[in-house]
Amino acid sequence: RDKVTIQTLQKLREAKVPISMLTAYDYPTAVSCSSNSSIDITLVGDSLAQVCLGYKSTTQLTLDEMIHHASAVARGTTHPLLVADMPFGSYHGSMDDAVNNAVRMVRESHIEAVKLEGGEEIADLVRRLTSIGIPVMAHVGLLPQRHVSLSGYKVQGKNVASAKALVKAAKVLEEAGAFSAVVEAVPKELGRYITENVTMPTIGIGAGPWTSGQVLVWDDAMGTWLGHKAKFVRRFANLQTAREMGVQGYANAVKDGSFPDPQRESYTMDEAEWTRFL
Ligand code: KIV
Numbered sequence: 001r002d003k004v005t006i007q008t009l010q011k012l013r014e015a016k017v018p019i020s021m022l023t024a025y026d027y028p029t030a031v032s033c034s035s036n037s038s039i040d041i042t043l044v045g046d047s048l049a050q051v052c053l054g055y056k057s058t059t060q061l062t063l064d065e066m067i068h069h070a071s072a073v074a075r076g077t078t079h080p081l082l083v084a085d086m087p088f089g090s091y092h093g094s095m096d097d098a099v100n101n102a103v104r105m106v107r108e109s110h111i112e113a114v115k116l117e118g119g120e121e122i123a124d125l126v127r128r129l130t131s132i133g134i135p136v137m138a139h140v141g142l143l144p145q146r147h148v149s150l151s152g153y154k155v156q157g158k159n160v161a162s163a164k165a166l167v168k169a170a171k172v173l174e175e176a177g178a179f180s181a182v183v184e185a186v187p188k189e190l191g192r193y194i195t196e197n198v199t200m201p202t203i204g205i206g207a208g209p210w211t212s213g214q215v216l217v218w219d220d221a222m223g224t225w226l227g228h229k230a231k232f233v234r235r236f237a238n239l240q241t242a243r244e245m246g247v248q249g250y251a252n253a254v255k256d257g258s259f260p261d262p263q264r265e266s267y268t269m270d271e272a273e274w275t276r277f278l
């Protein structure tokens with residue numbers, strides 16, 4: 001498949017063909033996203049913190065850790081547009097620091113666009129990054145990097161005031177140059193309203209079926225672990241069960257001595273050579 005560009009996404013939106021985005025955190029998951037021509041965008045989400053690195057919150061992820069993983073994802077990425085989250089703190093200081101950090105992500109990881117959580121307060125940064133050629137995907141609604149201020153991971157935009165604020169944020173960010181926006185955990189009516197009131201493609205997660213596209217975290221979609229499942233998650237595979245069976249099978253075979261098989265899974269010395277050796 002041809003490389004997916006910002007223009008491709010705009011065309012999909014116009015044709016009302018849902019855009020598919022999936023996260024990846026390392027080379028093999030990136031290859032899986034790339035080997036399916038129906039995946040449009042690969043996202044190195046900062047969910048990396050929890051699902052791969054065992055941190056409790058995305059706020060613990062460092063820029064260096066993101067760059068390390070995004071680089072591996074880039075090595076496995078072909079046609080999907082490659083987007084990565086700027087980690088918490090890497091775009092909250094001065095404008096210059098934020099620009100330098102975004103430049104590092106592009107230059108060291110070879111990602112194509114950055115994703116930033118926030119509303120009007122980050123519009124100037126979105127404008128600046130866009131102006132120097134770093135495309136920005138906005139992220140509105142539930143902002144996991146602010147889960148403490150938000151008193152947890154809760155649905156956003158449920159009352160008139162917060163719904164209006166979210167629509168305003170999406171419009172301001174689009175005006176500032178964002179090429180697309182993730183809309184996380186909002187009522188489906190609001191997901192549709194935002195989508196109909198901006199021209200950039202919206203990518204929903206827990207935002208209902210009427211956004212321009214959908215995104216899920218790899219581990220949620222593949223069932224690589226079977227812990228808490230948010231309402232908006234659908235498990236499309238159950239890799240955790242397969243993995244447990246694999247570990248059990250291996251351990252059993254080692255313990256009962258059936259692995260390795262002396263014929264099929266072992267090397268053999270030439271007989272004459274072995275006789276001389278002895
Ligand atoms: O970090 C992440 O994986 C994300 C997506 C769920 C949108 O931001």
Ligand code: NA
Binds near residue numbers: 045046047085144
């Ligand atoms: Na994220």
